[in-house]
Amino acid sequence: MSRGLLIGLTVVVLAGCDAAPQDLRRALAMLHNDQGAAAFTQLQDLAATGYxxxxxxxxxxxxxxxxxxxxxxxxxxxLMRAAAQGDVGARYYRALLWLSRRRDADAVDAGAQALERLAADGFRPATLRLAQAYEAGDGVQPDVAQALSWYEQAAAQGERRAIERLATAYQNGELGLERDAALAQRWRRQLAREPFSLSD
Amino acid sequence: MIRRPANLRRFGLGLLVAMPAALVVWWFLAAPLLVPGMAPAFAWLLQLIWPQWGPAVEVNGNAWLVVTTLPLLEQPLQSAAIPLGPRRFTAAFALFWGLVLATPGDLPLRRRLRQLLAGSVLGILPLVLLMALLAFHFQLAVVINHQPALTVTPPSVHVLALPYPGWQFHLIGVGRQLGVLVLPTLGPVLMWAVLNRRFIRAMIFTGLLSRLPAAAGELDHRDGRA
Structure with a gap:
C-alpha cells in the first residue's frame, strides 16, 4: 500500500518536471542572445526526439x-512532422507554405483546405488569412463573396482586423457591399467596445 | 437586552489587535519571502497541468512571470510570457494568522503555534496556489482566445493555439472570480473554523442556549399577563 503510494507520488512529481520544454526555452533564449549556432544544434537535438x-x-x-x-x-x-502531432503553429505555417506555391494547384488547394480546417477549429488567424487570400487572390482565385463570408466569420469571432475591414468595406462600398454608413458605424462601435492592449 | 457571551467579546477585541499585527507581519516580512518561495511549487503545478505549454516561473520582485513555449503568430520564434501578481493572494495567510491569534481559549502557546504552522502549510499554502492557478488560467485563456473579459485585455499579438470553446472560456472566468474574490477571504475563515471547531461550537451554542431560556421566559411572562 505505502509502496504504491510512493510510486504514485514519484510519478506525479516527475510528471511536473519535463526536461524538453526547459531545453526549448533555453534554445530560444540562446537564439535571442545571438548564439544561433548553439540554439540550432539544441533545436535539432530536441526535434529529433519528436518534440x-x-x-x-x-x-x-x-x-x-x-x-x-x-x-x-x-x-x-x-513543419509536416510537427503538424502531424497537431501543433497549431505548424499546421498554420505549413498551410501558408502550400498556399505560396502558386504554380502547384494541388499544393494551393491543400493549403486552402488546411486553413479551412484550422478555421473550423476556431483558429481566428486562419479565418482572417482565408478572407485576405480570397480578397487579394493570394494563392487562390480572387473571390469577393468568399472573402466577405470569411471576414464575417472572423468578425463574429471577435477578430479585430476583420471588423476593421468590414467597417471600411461598408464605408466605401467594397467586397461587393452597398455603401452603408450605419453598418460601418455599427462595426466601428464594436471596435470601441472591445479595447485591446497595445503595450506588447 | 441579550448579553453577548464573554468569549465573543474577547474574540472581537483580539481581532482588533491581532489582525493589524498579522497584516503588518505579512506585508513587511512574510510576503517578500512567500512570493519567491512559492514560485517553484507554482511552476511544478503549471508543468503538471499544462505540459504542452512548457511553463516556467521567473520571479520579478513581487510578481511572477510565467514564461511559456506558446509561439507567437507574429514572431514564431518568440514565446508568450504572462505576468501574474501573487502578492494579493498571500494576504490569505495574514487573515488566517489574525483569526487564529484572536481566538480566545485555553490552548497552550505551543499548540497554538502548531495550529498556525499546520494551518498555514497544509491549508492556506495550497489554497493560495489554487487562487494563483485560477487567476493564471484566466490570463492564459484571454491570451489564447484573444478576447477581452473581466477588465483583462489581451496583448496585441496572437498566440498559435486553438481557442477555448465559449462555455469553457466563461467557466474559466467564473474560476478566476472565485480565485480572486471569494477564496482569498472565505478560504482562511473556513480553515480557521475547521481548526477551531470547539470555539465555533461554544460560540454558537452558548449564544443560543443563553438566548433560548431568556426568550422563553419572556414569552411566559407575556402570556401570564395576557
Whole structure:
C-alpha cells in the first residue's frame, strides 16, 4: 500500500518536471542572445526526439533569412512532422507554405483546405488569412463573396482586423457591399467596445 | 437586552489587535519571502497541468512571470510570457494568522503555534496556489482566445493555439472570480473554523442556549399577563 503510494507520488512529481520544454526555452533564449549556432544544434537535438514545439521552431528557423529551395524543403519537412502531432503553429505555417506555391494547384488547394480546417477549429488567424487570400487572390482565385463570408466569420469571432475591414468595406462600398454608413458605424462601435492592449 | 457571551467579546477585541499585527507581519516580512518561495511549487503545478505549454516561473520582485513555449503568430520564434501578481493572494495567510491569534481559549502557546504552522502549510499554502492557478488560467485563456473579459485585455499579438470553446472560456472566468474574490477571504475563515471547531461550537451554542431560556421566559411572562 505505502509502496504504491510512493510510486504514485514519484510519478506525479516527475510528471511536473519535463526536461524538453526547459531545453526549448533555453534554445530560444540562446537564439535571442545571438548564439544561433548553439540554439540550432539544441533545436535539432530536441526535434529529433519528436518534440513537436521544437520541430515547429526548427521549421520556422529554416524559413528565416534568405530562403532557398533546400531550406524550404527542410522547413516543410519539420513543419509536416510537427503538424502531424497537431501543433497549431505548424499546421498554420505549413498551410501558408502550400498556399505560396502558386504554380502547384494541388499544393494551393491543400493549403486552402488546411486553413479551412484550422478555421473550423476556431483558429481566428486562419479565418482572417482565408478572407485576405480570397480578397487579394493570394494563392487562390480572387473571390469577393468568399472573402466577405470569411471576414464575417472572423468578425463574429471577435477578430479585430476583420471588423476593421468590414467597417471600411461598408464605408466605401467594397467586397461587393452597398455603401452603408450605419453598418460601418455599427462595426466601428464594436471596435470601441472591445479595447485591446497595445503595450506588447 | 441579550448579553453577548464573554468569549465573543474577547474574540472581537483580539481581532482588533491581532489582525493589524498579522497584516503588518505579512506585508513587511512574510510576503517578500512567500512570493519567491512559492514560485517553484507554482511552476511544478503549471508543468503538471499544462505540459504542452512548457511553463516556467521567473520571479520579478513581487510578481511572477510565467514564461511559456506558446509561439507567437507574429514572431514564431518568440514565446508568450504572462505576468501574474501573487502578492494579493498571500494576504490569505495574514487573515488566517489574525483569526487564529484572536481566538480566545485555553490552548497552550505551543499548540497554538502548531495550529498556525499546520494551518498555514497544509491549508492556506495550497489554497493560495489554487487562487494563483485560477487567476493564471484566466490570463492564459484571454491570451489564447484573444478576447477581452473581466477588465483583462489581451496583448496585441496572437498566440498559435486553438481557442477555448465559449462555455469553457466563461467557466474559466467564473474560476478566476472565485480565485480572486471569494477564496482569498472565505478560504482562511473556513480553515480557521475547521481548526477551531470547539470555539465555533461554544460560540454558537452558548449564544443560543443563553438566548433560548431568556426568550422563553419572556414569552411566559407575556402570556401570564395576557
Amino acid at each position: 513537436a514545439p521544437a520541430q515547429f521552431r526548427l521549421g520556422m528557423l529554416y524559413l528565416q533569412g534568405e530562403v532557398n529551395a533546400e531550406r524550404r524543403t527542410l522547413a516543410e519537412r519539420w
